[in-house]
Amino acid sequence: MNPHQTRDKRTKGILWFGIGLLFLCMVVSLSFGRYPISIKDIIGYFLSFQMDIEPFWDAQTENILLQVRLPRILTSVLVGSALAASGASYQCIFRNPMASPDILGATAGASFGAALAILCNQGLYIITLWAFIGSLASVALIYLTGYKYGKGELTILILAGIMIKSLFSSGTAFLKIMADPTDQLPSITYWMMGSFSGISFAELLPVFVPMVIGLVILLALRWKMNLLTLDEAEAASMGVNVKQIRMLVIFAATLLTASAVSISGVIDWVGLVIPHIVRRTIGNDYKNLLPFSLVFGGLYMLLVDNIARNLMATEIPIGILTSVVGAPFFIWLLLGREGN
Amino acid sequence: MLEIKNLTFGYDGNVVLDEISYTANKGDFVSVLGLNGAGKSTLLKCILGCNQKYTGQILIDGRDIRGLSCEKMAEYIAYIPQNHVPSFSYTVFEMVLMGTNRMVAKFASPTKKQYQIAEKALETIGITHLSNRDYQKLSGGERQLCLLARAIAQQSPILLLDEPCTGLDFGNQMKVLEKLKELAEMGLIVMQTTHNPEHSYLFSNKIIAISKGKPLFVGSPKEIITTEHMKRLYGIPLRVYSLEEDRFRTCVPEENRMLVSV
Numbered sequence: 030m031n032p033h034q035t036r037d038k039r040t041k042g043i044l045w046f047g048i049g050l051l052f053l054c055m056v057v058s059l060s061f062g063r064y065p066i067s068i069k070d071i072i073g074y075f076l077s078f079q080m081d082i083e084p085f086w087d088a089q090t091e092n093i094l095l096q097v098r099l100p101r102i103l104t105s106v107l108v109g110s111a112l113a114a115s116g117a118s119y120q121c122i123f124r125n126p127m128a129s130p131d132i133l134g135a136t137a138g139a140s141f142g143a144a145l146a147i148l149c150n151q152g153l154y155i156i157t158l159w160a161f162i163g164s165l166a167s168v169a170l171i172y173l174t175g176y177k178y179g180k181g182e183l184t185i186l187i188l189a190g191i192m193i194k195s196l197f198s199s200g201t202a203f204l205k206i207m208a209d210p211t212d213q214l215p216s217i218t219y220w221m222m223g224s225f226s227g228i229s230f231a232e233l234l235p236v237f238v239p240m241v242i243g244l245v246i247l248l249a250l251r252w253k254m255n256l257l258t259l260d261e262a263e264a265a266s267m268g269v270n271v272k273q274i275r276m277l278v279i280f281a282a283t284l285l286t287a288s289a290v291s292i293s294g295v296i297d298w299v300g301l302v303i304p305h306i307v308r309r310t311i312g313n314d315y316k317n318l319l320p321f322s323l324v325f326g327g328l329y330m331l332l333v334d335n336i337a338r339n340l341m342a343t344e345i346p347i348g349i350l351t352s353v354v355g356a357p358f359f360i361w362l363l364l365g366r367e368g369n
Numbered sequence: 370m371l372e373i374k375n376l377t378f379g380y381d382g383n384v385v386l387d388e389i390s391y392t393a394n395k396g397d398f399v400s401v402l403g404l405n406g407a408g409k410s411t412l413l414k415c416i417l418g419c420n421q422k423y424t425g426q427i428l429i430d431g432r433d434i435r436g437l438s439c440e441k442m443a444e445y446i447a448y449i450p451q452n453h454v455p456s457f458s459y460t461v462f463e464m465v466l467m468g469t470n471r472m473v474a475k476f477a478s479p480t481k482k483q484y485q486i487a488e489k490a491l492e493t494i495g496i497t498h499l500s501n502r503d504y505q506k507l508s509g510g511e512r513q514l515c516l517l518a519r520a521i522a523q524q525s526p527i528l529l530l531d532e533p534c535t536g537l538d539f540g541n542q543m544k545v546l547e548k549l550k551e552l553a554e555m556g557l558i559v560m561q562t563t564h565n566p567e568h569s570y571l572f573s574n575k576i577i578a579i580s581k582g583k584p585l586f587v588g589s590p591k592e593i594i595t596t597e598h599m600k601r602l603y604g605i606p607l608r609v610y611s612l613e614e615d616r617f618r619t620c621v622p623e624e625n626r627m628l629v630s631v
Contacts, residue, residue: 031488032500033462124456252478256467258457262419263450267523268443268471313457316478 040317047324054331055106059098061339066090066098100230101338102331105347107233108225108293109303109330111240111285113322114247116300117307118282119168121254121315122275123175125186126308127362129301130164130286133186134193136297138167139290141197144204144217153235153291161239161287167193168283223294223348225334236288243288246281247319250274254315296330296348298355303329305362370394371416371527371558375425378415385411386423387582393575395526398553399560400569402593402602403579409562412579413529416560418442429527443471447520449530452512458505461515465490468522490522494548510541517548528552530561534568546572570594570618578602594618 060066070086074094077084084091116129123133130136142163146156175189201221208214247254253274256264264271289296307321330347333354337347371393378386385408393399403409414420416427418437427434429445447468459467468490469483479487491497496514499507504515513533520528533549534542550572553559563569569576569590576593578585585602586593596609599620606623 031462031497033460036460036501126457249476252473253470253475255459255463256470259455259467260450260453262414262417263448265419265439266417266443266446266448267467268440270439270475274475308457312463313459314463 040311043311044317044320044324047321047328051106051324051328051331054328055102058102058331058335059094061335062093062098064089064093066094096229100228100233101225101334104228104233104292105225105330105334106327107237107240108289108296109299109326109328110323111243111289111326112296112299113303113326113329114244114319115282115285115289117304117315117318117322118247118254118278118285119300120304121257122172122278122282123186124258126305127301128186129298129304130282131295131297131300132190133171134167134190134197135164135171135283135286136290136295137194137197137201139164139287140221140295141200141204142166142287143220143291144201144208147213147217147220148204148208150213153232157236157239157288157291160291161284163197164287164290165283167197168279172279219346220294222346223296223351224337224344224346225293226338226344228292232292236292239284240288243281243284244323246277247285250278250281251315251319254278254319255313258313294348296351298351298359299326299330301362302355302358305358370428370430371560372428372431373416373425374428376412376415376423376427377425378411378420378423380422385582386415388425389579389582389584390425391577391584391587393558393560395556395558396553397558397560397575398550398573399558399575399577400573401560401562401577401579402564402566402569403562403585404603407579408582409579410531411582413448413531413560413562416527416529417446417448440471443523443525445525446527446529447523447525449513449516449520449528449533451531452509452536454505454512458503460500461496461502461504461507461518462487462491462500464504464515465518465522468519471523471525486524487518487522490518493521494518508541509536510538510544513537513541513545514548517545517552521552526556527558528560530559532562532564534563534565542568566594566599567617567619571616590618591615594620 059071060068070090119128120126139160142159143156146159170193171189175186256269261271303326304322307318311317311321333350337345337350373391376389401409415423466487469486473479494514494517533545549559577587586598607620608623610619
C-alpha cells in the first residue's frame with residue numbers, strides 16, 4: 030500500500046470520530062441549563078417525531094428543548110463552523126496562516142454594517158445584508174493595502190488589519206452616539222459583545238440560508254483552494270482560473286463571516302485558532318482542513334457556549350470567553366514562529 | 370510540435386523579445402541559453418500565456434494558443450517555476466496530486482483516477498518513499514524531483530522549466546537533468562532555461578542562445594557549444610575544451626584576470 034493511503038484512512042477515521050463527538054455533545058448540551066433535562070427525556074422527545082411514543086416528559090421540557098435550547102445549540106455550532114471555515118479560507122486567499130476574519134477586520138466591518146442597520150431599525154435580513162457589505166469592504170481594503178502593495182507580508186497584513194479595525198470601530202462608536210439610548214444603544218452594545226442568548230428559530234432562519242450557501246461553495250472548492258496558495262503563474266499553469274476561484278472564495282468566506290456576525294455579534298479568535306489546530310494536527314490540505322475546521326469550529330463554539338451559559342448565575346458574553354482562550358493562543362503562535 | 374513564429378514582446382517601450390522564430394518537435398530537449406536579462410524567462414512566460422501582449426504566433430500542433438483559457442493551456446503545457454517554497458507546507462503526495470488539477474472539474478476534488486496518476490508519477494521519478502514527507506522540509510534536489518513528478522502528473526506534452534538546476538548540488542543537478550532527458554525520450558517536448566552551457570551540451574539535443582531578445586544562434590549542441598559561439602554569447606575570452614571523445618565539453622575562461630575586469 031502506498032504510504033499516503035494509510036495516512037488518508039487515518040484522517041477519514043478522525044473526521045468521523047469528530048462528527049460523532051459533535052453530535053454527542055449537542056445532545057448532552059441540550060440537557061444542561063438552569064432547568065435540567067434528562068438525556069432520556071431528550072432522546073424520547075426526538076424519537077417521538079419518528080415513532081409512536083407516549084410522552085413521559087412534561088410540556089415545559091418540550092418547550093424549553095424546542096424553543097430555547099435547540100435553536101441556541103444549532104446557532105452556536107453553525108457560527109463556530111462558519112467562522113472557522115472563513116478563517117481557513119482567508120488564510121488561503123492571503124497565502125498567510127495568520128489571516129482570519131477578526132485580524133483582517135472583516136468582523137469589525139460587519140459590526141459597522143450591522144450597527145448601521147440597527148440604527149435604521151431594520152430587520153435581521155437587512156442587518157445581514159449590511160454586515161455583508163461592511164465586511165466585504167474591509168476585506169477589499171485589506172486586500173489592496175496588505176496584499177497588493179505589501180506583497181502579503183505578515184507585518185503589513187496585521188498592521189493593515191489594525192488600521193481597518195480601528196477605522197470601523199470608530200465608525201461604530203460614532204453610530205452609538207447617534208443611537209437612541211433607551212432602545213437602540215443597548216441592543217447595539219449587547220450585540221457587539223457577542224452572545225447566543227435568546228436566539229429563536231425565527232432569528233436563525235435569515236442567516237441560515239447564506240451560511241449554507243457559503244459553506245457549500247467553500248466545500249465544493251476546497252481542494253482547488255490548495256492551488257490558490259501557490260504562486261499565481263504556477264497555479265495558472267496547472268489550469269486554475271485563479272481570479273475566478275479567488276473571487277468565489279472571498280465571496281463565500283465573507284458571506285459566512287457576515288452571517289455569523291449578524292446573528293451572534295463579534296466573536297473573535299475562532300477563525301484563527303481552529304484552522305491552526307487543524308493545520309498542526311491534520312495538515313494543510315484544504316480537502317481535509319475545511320471539513321475538520323467545520324466540525325471542530327462547531328464543537329469548540331458549542332463547548333464555549335456551554336461554559337458561557339452554565340458557569341455563572343448570569344450569562345457571560347461568549348466573545349469575552351473566546352478572547353480569553355484565543356489571545357494567549359495567538360501569542361503562543363507568534364512565539365512559535367520565531368522559534369522556527 | 371511547438372512552433373514560435375516572429376515572436377516579439379516588450380513593455381514600457383523596451384523590446385524584450387525581438388522576432389524569435391523556433392520550432393521544437395516531439396522528443397526534443399531544448400536548452401535556452403543567454404545572459405541575465407536576455408529574455409529567457411520572458412520567452413517561457415510568453416509560451417505559457419502569462420504574457421499575452423506579444424506579436425507573432427505561438428502554435429502547438431498547428432493551433433494558435435493565443436487567448437486560450439488557462440484550463441486549456443494546462444492540457445498543452447506543464448511548467449516548473451524557479452525554486453521557491455510555498456507559504457503552506459503540503460506533503461509530497463499532496464503537491465503531486467495538484468498536478469492533476471486539469472482533470473478535476475471546477476467544483477470537485479480528485480478521485481481515485483487522479484490518485485493513481487499521482488502515484489504513477491511518483492514512481493516514474495522514483496520518489497514514492499517521499500510521499501508523506503513535508504515539501505517545505507525537503508532538500509532542494511528532492512523538491513525539484515517532487516515538482517517534476519507534479520509536472521508528469523499533469524500529463525501535458527510540453528514541459529517548461531525555469532532554471533531547474535539553480536541552487537542544487539552537483540549530484541542533484543545531474544539527477545534532475547537525467548530525468549528531463551528521459552522525459553524527452555518518452556516523447557515530451559522539454560524546454561529549460563539554463564546558465565550552464567556544459568549541461569546543455571551533455572543533456573539536451575537542441576540549443577537556442579538568446580542575446581538582447583534576439584536569437585543569436587540556434588542549432589545542435591555540437592554546433593553551438595564552441596569557443597567562437599560561447600565567446601560571443603557571454604562576451605568574455607574563453608575556450609571550449611572537448612573531453613572523453615567529445616562526450617563532454619567544458620567552458621574555461623582564458624585568462625583569469627579577465628574575469629575580474631568583466
